[in-house]
Amino acid sequence: MSNNRMLTMAEAIREAMSIALDERPEVFLLGEDVGIYGGAFGVSGDMYHRYGAERVLDTPISELGIVGAAVGAALSGMRPIVEIQFSDFTAQAMDQIANQAAKIHFMLGGALHVPMVLRTPQGSGTGAAAQHSQNLEIWFASVPGLKVVVPSNPADAKGLLLAAIDDPNPVIFLEHKLLYKSPGIDPVPEGSTRIPLGVSKIVREGGDVTIVATGIMVSRSYQACKTIATEGISVELIDPRTITPLDMKPIFESVEKTGRLIVVQEGPAHAGFINEVIAQVTGSPSFGSLIAPIRRLAGLNIPIPYAPQLEHAAVPQVEDIEAAVRKIVADWQ
Amino acid sequence: MSFKYPVVMPKMSMTMEAGELIGFHVKVGDKVKRGDVLFEVMTDKIDMEVEAPEDGVIESLIEKPGAKVEVGNPVLVMVTETEVMVFDFGSAEVQSKTTPAETGLSPQQKKIDATTPIQLPPVPAVLQSESVKAVPKARATAAKNGVDLRTVTPTGPDHTITMKDLLQVSPDPKFIKRKEANRALVARGIELSRGIAQTTFTRKVIADFDQATFIASWASVLRGKSNLESNPYIGVALIVESRYGSALPVFRDPDLCHHDVLRTLVAATIERAKHGKVPVAMLTGATTTLFDLSLFSMGTATPLLFPNQATSVTIGRDHERTKVVSLTIDLNSYDFYDGVALLDSLVAALSQSSN
Numbered sequence: 001m002s003n004n005r006m007l008t009m010a011e012a013i014r015e016a017m018s019i020a021l022d023e024r025p026e027v028f029l030l031g032e033d034v035g036i037y038g039g040a041f042g043v044s045g046d047m048y049h050r051y052g053a054e055r056v057l058d059t060p061i062s063e064l065g066i067v068g069a070a071v072g073a074a075l076s077g078m079r080p081i082v083e084i085q086f087s088d089f090t091a092q093a094m095d096q097i098a099n100q101a102a103k104i105h106f107m108l109g110g111a112l113h114v115p116m117v118l119r120t121p122q123g124s125g126t127g128a129a130a131q132h133s134q135n136l137e138i139w140f141a142s143v144p145g146l147k148v149v150v151p152s153n154p155a156d157a158k159g160l161l162l163a164a165i166d167d168p169n170p171v172i173f174l175e176h177k178l179l180y181k182s183p184g185i186d187p188v189p190e191g192s193t194r195i196p197l198g199v200s201k202i203v204r205e206g207g208d209v210t211i212v213a214t215g216i217m218v219s220r221s222y223q224a225c226k227t228i229a230t231e232g233i234s235v236e237l238i239d240p241r242t243i244t245p246l247d248m249k250p251i252f253e254s255v256e257k258t259g260r261l262i263v264v265q266e267g268p269a270h271a272g273f274i275n276e277v278i279a280q281v282t283g284s285p286s287f288g289s290l291i292a293p294i295r296r297l298a299g300l301n302i303p304i305p306y307a308p309q310l311e312h313a314a315v316p317q318v319e320d321i322e323a324a325v326r327k328i329v330a331d332w333q
Numbered sequence: 334m335s336f337k338y339p340v341v342m343p344k345m346s347m348t349m350e351a352g353e354l355i356g357f358h359v360k361v362g363d364k365v366k367r368g369d370v371l372f373e374v375m376t377d378k379i380d381m382e383v384e385a386p387e388d389g390v391i392e393s394l395i396e397k398p399g400a401k402v403e404v405g406n407p408v409l410v411m412v413t414e415t416e417v418m419v420f421d422f423g424s425a426e427v428q429s430k431t432t433p434a435e436t437g438l439s440p441q442q443k444k445i446d447a448t449t450p451i452q453l454p455p456v457p458a459v460l461q462s463e464s465v466k467a468v469p470k471a472r473a474t475a476a477k478n479g480v481d482l483r484t485v486t487p488t489g490p491d492h493t494i495t496m497k498d499l500l501q502v503s504p505d506p507k508f509i510k511r512k513e514a515n516r517a518l519v520a521r522g523i524e525l526s527r528g529i530a531q532t533t534f535t536r537k538v539i540a541d542f543d544q545a546t547f548i549a550s551w552a553s554v555l556r557g558k559s560n561l562e563s564n565p566y567i568g569v570a571l572i573v574e575s576r577y578g579s580a581l582p583v584f585r586d587p588d589l590c591h592h593d594v595l596r597t598l599v600a601a602t603i604e605r606a607k608h609g610k611v612p613v614a615m616l617t618g619a620t621t622t623l624f625d626l627s628l629f630s631m632g633t634a635t636p637l638l639f640p641n642q643a644t645s646v647t648i649g650r651d652h653e654r655t656k657v658v659s660l661t662i663d664l665n666s667y668d669f670y671d672g673v674a675l676l677d678s679l680v681a682a683l684s685q686s687s688n
Contacts, residue, residue, distance in 0.1 A: 259470055259496070288473040291496045331490050332468065333497035 007188045010043045010180040012154035013119070016161040017044070017081060019192045021051055024079060027165060030057035031066060031083030040085040041121055041180050063092035067118065071101050074116040079165060086132045087122035087174060090139075101170040102145030113168040117161070123176040123216055123266055124311055130303035133311070135215070135267030140172040141243045141276075147171040147197055148243040152218035153184035156241055159195030167197065176216040176266075185222065198245035202254070206234035209325050210254040212277050213264040214240060217297075217316060221264055224321035233329050243273050251277065252286040259291035260328050266315045269298035292332030297324050337392060338612060339407035340371055343383060344590060349404060352376045356398040357409070363391045365411065372408055386614040389413035405594045413613070467494035474499060479508025511609070515578035525640040530664040533635050534676045539655050540683045544571065544603070544625055545587075545596040547648055550682040551623060552588035554675060555644070570619035570639075571599070573606035574628075580606035581622065582615040621645065627656065636661040643667060644675070658683070 007015065020027045033040055035048040035058035048056040059066045063084055070080035084090050090097060101114045124133035140148045149164055149171060151157035157175065164171035185203075203218060204225055213221040218239045225235040236254045240246055255261050261281060263274035278294050281287065299315040342352050355373040359365060370382040371391075389411040396408050465482045467475070471494050475482050482494055485502050489495040542550070552567045567588070570581040582602045587595050602615065622639050626632070626649035636645035636659055643666035649657040658679060662672040 259468075288469050290469045291471070292468060332495055 004187045005190065006183045007154045007158075008181050008183055009151070009154040009157050009175065010041065010045075012158040012188050013043050013161055013175065014045050014047065015188070016158040016165075018047060018050070020079075020081070020162060020165045021047075021055055023192065024165075026077060027079045027081065028055045028057060028073075029081045029083065030059055030070060032059055032061055032085050034058060034083050039083060041177060043119075043175075043180065044083070063089050064096060067093035067096035067101070070116050070118075071096055071104070071114055074101075074114045074170075075104065075112055079115045080117070081165065082116065082118045084118065084120040086128075087120040087136050088131050088134050090118070090120060090136065094139075097140070097146070097170070097172070098143045102143050105169065106145060114170045115165075115168045116170045117164045117167075117173055118170065119161075119173040119175060121175045121177045121180070123178060124299075124304045124315055125178045125216075127306065127308055127311065129306040133304035135174075135265070135299070137172075137174055137214075137243050138267065138271065138273050140174075141273060145169070146244065149173045149197065149241065150214045150243060151175065151241065152179070152213075152215055152239050153186060154182075155184060155186045155188045156195060156201070156239075158188055159193055160197065160241060162192065163194040163197050166194065171197070174215070178216055179219070182219070185219070195241070197242045198247050199242075200238055200240045200247040200250045202250055203237040203239050204235065206236035206258070208233050208258055208329055209235045209260045209262060210251070210258045211235055211237045211262045211264060211321070211325070212240065212251055212274070213237065214243065214273070215266060217264040217266055217321075220316065220318045221321050223318045224325065227318075227322055228325050231326070233325060235325060240277075246276065246280075248277070248280050248284075251281065252284055255281055255286040256289040259289050260332060261290070261292075262295045262297060262321075262324055262328060264297040264316055264321060266299050268301040269296050270301045272298055274298060292328050295324055295328055297321060337410050338387070338389065338413050339395075339410045340383065340386070341407050342374065342402040342404050343381075344404045349376055350591075351401050351403045354396050354398055354400050354402055354408060355380070357394060358382075359391045359409075361391050361393060365389060365391065371411075383408070385411065386612070387413045404591070405598070465494060466492060467499075468496065471496055471499045478504035479512070480504055512578060519578065522639060523637065526638050529638055529640070531638045531661050532664060532669065532672065533659055533661040534672050535633055535657060535659040536676055536680050537651055537655050537657055538680045538683050540686070541654060542683055542686055543596065543599075544623075545592065545599040546686050547625075547683065548584055548599065548623060549588045549590070549592065549595055550686055551621065551646060551679060552584075552586065554678040554682055555621065556588060557678060558671070558675060564620045566618070566620070568618040568620045570622040570642075571603070572622065572624040573603050575607050575609040580609060580611050581619065582606050582611045583617065583619045584615070585618055623648070626650070632657045633659050635659065638663055646679070656683075 017029060029044060029047065034044045035053060035056050038045045044056060067082055070082045073080045084093065097118065101116055104112055104114055122135050137148055137150055140146045147167065147169060149160050151160050161173060164173055203222060211221045221237050225237055228235055236258060238250055238254055263277050265272050265274045274296055281294065297316045297320060302314060304314055305311050352374040355375050357372045358370045365385040367385055367387050369385045371385055372383050374381050374383060392410045392412045394409045396402050402408055466487065467482050480499065480502050485494050485498050487494040488498050548569045548571060552569055555567050566586050568583045568585045569587055570583045573580045573582065605611065619642060621642055621644045624636060624647045626634055626647050630650060632649040632651050634647055636647045638645045638661045643663040645661045647659045651657045658676065660672060660676045
């Protein structure tokens with residue numbers, strides 16, 4: 001076994017799905033163009049040819065129908081993996097996701113489970129404009145009964161997806177489009193390995209500032225940390241990896257160490273996930289360790305623009321993170 | 334450290350509302366010793382000389398001879414150097430200095446002395462200034478080191494005190510010493526209390542009342558059981574958390590004081606005590622102790638019986654309008670049934686006061 005195997009996130013996800021299909025006969029993949037075409041972003045790739053049309057299922061263009069079929073299959077003992085081409089399109093399927101998948105287990109007194117994983121790409125940076133570029137994690141995070149995963153790199157994506165498929169409850173798995181082709185920082189382990197849902201990862205240790213970031217903002221923050229380190233500022237970077245459940249413990253501990261917290265997300269700041277992190281920090285004993293106001297870095301509260309320059313300016317970039325770190329340290333000694 | 338101390342028109346009888354200032358025995362700048370006569374007061378019932386509660390210097394005369402001054406209003410202001418803190422466990426040493434029986438006063442004077450300490454303590458200007466902005470850790474650190482954040486120059490954004498600003502200020506050198514001394518006193522108090530045979534009763538009461546009402550109600554209950562009370566007056570010590578530890582200002586005969594005056598006195602005293610300052614006159618003479626647990630969102634705790642005190646009470650929060658009252662009695666002074674009766678009377682008095 002190789003210790004330094006680098007895969008892209010699309011390859012890592014394909015590998016995880018293939019392992020699940022190999023291990024469990026009840027696992028199958030369904031969605032628009034996941035079969036012969038290999039997926040809108042090429043994630044399922046050659047799986048149709050390896051597993052056949054019955055396990056890699058091309059569906060008609062009906063998100064509501066796809067998720068409804070998956071919920072029904074899950075209730076009947078299957079473990080469906082749904083792919084929705086863009087997370088924006090989950091709006092079409094929201095009744096099945098929020099009112100059916102998330103609730104059935106509870107409304108039937110625990111008699112049934114919905115072991116379904118819904119994978120879908122999100123995020124801006126591809127020039128796909130407002131209806132194909134949103135970050136909607138907070139839609140799902142605000143529905144009790146759904147778990148929400150936002151992998152930031154190939155190794156995590158593989159381990160978290162296998163854990164999500166094992167999970168007896170519906171899991172929303174949000175993949176950033178720009179990460180599909182990216183190899184990430186860490187090698188991807190071989191074999192059937194899991195990363196438990198609800199365990200934050202300390203990506204990089206540091207003592208001056210804590211950054212909490214998810215999805216693509218983890219790699220942007222990581223890049224910023226490396227530059228800033230040459231200026232003598234050490235940043236601790238934490239990736240929660242799952243928004244629901246949310247593991248705050250390492251964040252509390254880090255804030256107690258650094259006293260300065262910057263939270264970064266691509267979606268709009270208004271009512272965003274990062275506000276939950278801030279609320280939990282200010283409501284915890286770690287509050288007394290703060291030596292600076294908590295800083296939010298997030299997307300503007302606007303639909304993502306089509307013009308590339310505006311699209312770039314609408315969400316945090318590496319240089320924005322660097323500037324925020326420099327400023328919080330300079331202002332709050 | 335010195336602080337200003339107003340000497341106010343004392344309440345010399347239950348019905349007294351104001352007194353006439355006959356004349357001063359001191360002028361501005363005079364150095365006075367504790368017990369020196371400051372001024373003379375006349376009422377329809379009694380004339381009296383008011384004495385200095387502590388050593389100090391006369392700073393200003395507020396009223397003029399011949400003026401009619403309401404009870405509780407200041408007559409003159411003196412500056413005292415005496416550092417006042419915090420505990421009175423009724424130790425032999427303190428007792429010998431303050432027990433009225435040993436001060437050689439006549440019985441009439443003793444009664445007056447008992448009500449004299451009802452004086453409004455001043456809140457220094459620095460404590461009245463508007464609140465400061467500071468990062469949370471600076472607040473926590475300042476509290477730990479005894480630094481008053483109002484003395485720190487803020488250089489952070491929006492005039493906020495940063496950790497760096499705080500490090501420019503040296504910690505209060507007396508602070509740690511005092512805190513330790515206080516801790517030692519607490520430990521000694523607990524040790525002394527252990528040797529007393531005591532028992533605790535708890536009851537719930539549906540009532541809404543403030544601390545002044547509680548203090549007055551408890552004093553009136555004890556006064557009603559005067560056949561059991563050996564003290565010539567009732568002194569209610571209120572436990573107040575200060576930055577040095579617990580402060581215990583004593584309110585003497587609070588049930589005889591006009592309730593609005595008492596309420597002002599209690600509020601002003603708590604504000605001062607939070608900063609570790611208790612007027613000298615309020616430091617001694619406790620016959621019972623009261624601890625308000627509701628400030629800590631607590632319900633019940635067994636009240637600590639202080640040496641030389643026969644009772645101790647805690648008041649805690651139960652539900653929205655329900656409070657929990659716990660009473661500990663010294664079994665050498667009271668029997669079991671006395672304790673039950675005392676608590677019953679207190680609950681009745683509190684229920685009545687909130688209606």
